[in-house]
Amino acid sequence: MERAFRERLLFALLCLSVPRRDCRYIEDNEVTQDELFSVLNSDLKRELPDASMYRRPLRCLDMVALEGQFTFTAARPQRGCASFFIAEPNKVFSLFYDHVNINCRGGDFIKVFDGWVMKGQRFPSLQDHPLPLHQRYVDYCNSDELSRRTGVRSSQNVFMLFFHIRNAGDGFTITVRQHLNPFPCNIISQTPEGRFTMVVPQQHRNCSFSIIYPVQLQISAFSLGRSSDPALPKMSVTGCSDAGDFVELLGGSGLDTSHMSPIAELCSSFTGPTQMKIGCDNTVLRLVSSGRFVNSLTFSYNLLDQHDLNSVDGFCFTE
Amino acid sequence: MQLLASGLCHHNALGIHNGVEFHRYTPSILRSSSAKQPCDTFSKCEKGLDLKMNLMMVCAVALLGACQPAYECRAVESRTGSRLSDRLQHLPLPILLRLGEQYSIQLDNSKQDPSPVRSDLWSHGPSPASTVNRALQLTQRKIASSEGQQEEDSAEKEKRSDDPPISLDLTFHLLREVLEMARAEQLAQQANDNRKMMDIFGK
Numbered sequence: 001m002e003r004a005f006r007e008r009l010l011f012a013l014l015c016l017s018v019p020r021r022d023c024r025y026i027e028d029n030e031v032t033q034d035e036l037f038s039v040l041n042s043d044l045k046r047e048l049p050d051a052s053m054y055r056r057p058l059r060c061l062d063m064v065a066l067e068g069q070f071t072f073t074a075a076r077p078q079r080g081c082a083s084f085f086i087a088e089p090n091k092v093f094s095l096f097y098d099h100v101n102i103n104c105r106g107g108d109f110i111k112v113f114d115g116w117v118m119k120g121q122r123f124p125s126l127q128d129h130p131l132p133l134h135q136r137y138v139d140y141c142n143s144d145e146l147s148r149r150t151g152v153r154s155s156q157n158v159f160m161l162f163f164h165i166r167n168a169g170d171g172f173t174i175t176v177r178q179h180l181n182p183f184p185c186n187i188i189s190q191t192p193e194g195r196f197t198m199v200v201p202q203q204h205r206n207c208s209f210s211i212i213y214p215v216q217l218q219i220s221a222f223s224l225g226r227s228s229d230p231a232l233p234k235m236s237v238t239g240c241s242d243a244g245d246f247v248e249l250l251g252g253s254g255l256d257t258s259h260m261s262p263i264a265e266l267c268s269s270f271t272g273p274t275q276m277k278i279g280c281d282n283t284v285l286r287l288v289s290s291g292r293f294v295n296s297l298t299f300s301y302n303l304l305d306q307h308d309l310n311s312v313d314g315f316c317f318t319e
Numbered sequence: 320m321q322l323l324a325s326g327l328c329h330h331n332a333l334g335i336h337n338g339v340e341f342h343r344y345t346p347s348i349l350r351s352s353s354a355k356q357p358c359d360t361f362s363k364c365e366k367g368l369d370l371k372m373n374l375m376m377v378c379a380v381a382l383l384g385a386c387q388p389a390y391e392c393r394a395v396e397s398r399t400g401s402r403l404s405d406r407l408q409h410l411p412l413p414i415l416l417r418l419g420e421q422y423s424i425q426l427d428n429s430k431q432d433p434s435p436v437r438s439d440l441w442s443h444g445p446s447p448a449s450t451v452n453r454a455l456q457l458t459q460r461k462i463a464s465s466e467g468q469q470e471e472d473s474a475e476k477e478k479r480s481d482d483p484p485i486s487l488d489l490t491f492h493l494l495r496e497v498l499e500m501a502r503a504e505q506l507a508q509q510a511n512d513n514r515k516m517m518d519i520f521g522k
Contacts, residue, residue: 010376052506052515063497065505082487084494086501111485118494120486137485156519162485190502212491214497253491 053175058083065190069098072163073171083161084116085154089187089196089209091178095160096151097140097174102165110172112138112152113160116188121256121287123158124186128206128257128286130155153179156186188212190304197296202292207297214279221298222247223269232296240267242288242304251280252310260284278285321389 011037054068061082064070072081085093090257095112102108114136126133152159165171183199185207192213200207224245240246246267252260263278289295 005378006373013377026429059496064503065498065501065509080487084497084501086498113485120487125450161488162487190498212494 003157005318006173008035020308038304042193043143057201058174064176067093067176069173069175071171071173072165074165074168076168077166079164079166081163081165085159085161085176086188087157087178088190089157090181090184092181093154093157094151094177094179095153095159095161096175096177097148098175100140100148100172101170102172103167103170106166108141108165108167108170109163110140111162112140113162114138114152114155115186116158116160116255118255121254121259122207123188123210123255124156125256125258128186128208130205155203156188157181157184163238189301193292195298195300195302198285198287199297200287200289200295202291202294203289206286206288208284209299210255210257211283212255214281214308215283215301216275216277216303216304216308217249217283217285217299218276219247219274219297219299221271221284221296222266223271223296235294240265243267244288245293245295246288248286248288249276249278249280250284250286251282252284254279255282257284257286277304279304279308 009204019307035213040222054066056068056070057065058070058072060072060078061247062083064083064085065087067087070083087093100110102110114131115129122129122133122136129136138147140148161174163172183201185196185198185200185205187208188210190213192211192215194211198207198209240248246265247263248262248266250257250260251263254260260282264276266274285299287295287296
């Protein structure tokens with residue numbers, strides 16, 4: 001083989017092997033490819049020595065986007081601490097208690113909440129989460145030994161840890177793992193820019209994708225089942241209230257989707273971009289599914305620039 | 320091919336076949352002098368050597384591509400995990416002030432603990448005198464009775480439902496700040512993992 005041709009071939013192969021993503025904050029949720037790598041990664045994680053696990057102290061107010069081992073030791077009485085955990089949209093968490101040294105009878109507690117709660121508002125909302133509220137709070141002190149050893153698993157890519165430790169020197173160590181979720185439902189985006197496809201495979205449930213930034217949103221595709229299905233809902237001029245399957249676009253200043261204002265609704269399959277600018281603190285796309293169809297919603301979003309933000313009259317707006 | 324290469328990569332990352340398997344894919348310029356004829360990297364060689372070189376290149380590229388972590392392409396910053404930890408511990412004062420003020424505003428109307436507690440939001444040890452010390456409290460909110468009333472089957476469930484759900488007062492601005500710091504930590508850790516992986520391949 002000629003030297004020049006060989007050099008060109010090697011260069012071409014090297015170019016093909018570089019990461020396929022385009023931009024810093026584009027989220028690519030190609031589940032098939034991620035599935036492959038996540039299987040390999042999970043095998044690696046089980047067999048890698050402990051020395052390679054990420055470890056760091058946990059702070060009283062903290063946000064963690066990694067898996068690893070986190071230790072909190074109270075240097076002084078710590079009341080009212082909370083840690084937020086967030087993963088990529090197609091992941092869920094599992095939490096294991098490695099070591100706990102707290103005084104439950106003295107009022108100390110460690111509670112795991114399945115979701116995020118802020119100013120009394122929860123994500124996912126009561127309507128969108130599969131569990132009743134009291135089952136979403138898991139109290140270490142009220143759990144039996146088996147439950148403590150088994151650990152806790154989240155239903156979506158976010159969860160919170162609340163803890164209260166009175167005695168200096170007391171604390172705990174937890175290990176947090178991430179696992180692939182092939183059909184993510186109820187997601188908070190880690191970034192103000194990204195792209196996502198939400199699929200609800202014939203399940204009677206409501207799934208929300210929350211972006212806690214003012215964004216420009218572009219919905220590129222929305223499909224309800226197969227296009228040839230005669231039972232597909234038609235476009236309704238009176239809105240989507242009669243449709244069992246639709247997408248609603250919500251905006252608000254809290255986490256709870258049931259407290260947010262509807263901005264738009266889509267209840268008919270379409271392809272082709274629909275663009276909107278939403279200047280709210282929290283923008284949510286909510287896919288309501290009856291269970292009759294396989295529903296799919298593809299969209300992308302990016303942060304509104306300062307010019308668009310300046311034009312906001314102090315409140316949510318849409319264009 | 321991708322699965323096979325991934326399997327090989329898997330083994331290499333474990334270090335099980337670290338020496339033996341990986342030497343197979345080293346470029347020819349690092350090969351020992353056991354070749355029958357001295358060859359330049361891409362000069363004319365015997366057919367067998369030629370085939371081996373091509374196979375090596377393809378396998379090396381496939382390993383590189385297959386063993387890339389399935390993460391999005393990011394503009395990786397130069398800061399390491401340890402430097403990030405320092406940054407978190409010694410945030411500039413204006414950021415700490417802003418975070419502390421925004422956080423405390425949300426607690427104005429909540430039940431205050433009579434014994435004020437120092438906040439260790441961003442430091443592990445005692446906060447410097449110049450940093451903002453704010454009380455960090457949870458607000459326990461009583462959820463409407465309709466939300467708290469659930470049918471219970473066991474005594475444990477009843478006990479849990481009696482505990483008031485806990486909430487945290489935080490602004491979206493503060494939430495975004497800590498989220499961005501968590502993302503920076505994640506990127507730094509991924510860069511560290513990638514560096515370790517390349518170090519393994521480079522041996």
